[in-house]
Amino acid sequence: MLTESRHILLVEDDDAIAEMVAVHLAKDGFAVTRAKDAAEALRLFGGARPIDLVLLDLMLPGMDGTELLQRLRRTSYVPVLIVSARDSDVDKALGLGFGADDYLAKPFSLVELSARVKAALRRATTYAHPQQSEAEEVLRAGELTLDPVRLSVSKNGSELKLTAKELLILKLLMANPKRAFSKEQIYRAVWQDEYFGDENAIQVHMSRLREKIEDDPSAPRYIKTVWGIGYKLGEL
Structure with a gap:
């Protein structure tokens, strides 16, 4: 069962919202620990x-x-779902850019919250325990090498620090070098969830991935934009 023994850290200073969310997730079988501020969250995150x-x-x-998100990302790829009243495109882009896995604006549906929590945990489980053959082929494009077994990417022999989703996006494109993918297709393949029509998640991850793999992100060679469709691997 997906929810069995799953432990969620809820970082929320509003008592009413925290109580509502904790009760709902507990009914779904999750164990919820609450932190009222970032300092308490960091202490709990580093606990036993x-x-x-x-x-x-x-x-x-x-x-x-x-800032708390950035600190967590220095040492962990634990799934982080932002739930915030700050719902502008800039706030969403910043949150996703700093390493959040998803962003849900307040007020929100508890049913949707549960669905997104479960989807994030499914993705994390798939990434942590990939069902891959040891003989799966290493992918190469230009100076890039992607090892799907070790889940690593290198450029000219130097390993690149990609997030889980950045690596999976790159793997999708490198494994299908002649195919253009729409944003919805990329979202479904990488996030393994229904596409909610929010393009920010794809755009932010593509931008950050280009910053890490391209010599000149403003003139990308590896990830090409296909206008009116989405993205594809460049012809190298």
């Missing part, structure tokens, strides 16, 4: 009980949620 997913509000007393 592992955290499987973080639900993070951005507007926290003291250190804000964005």
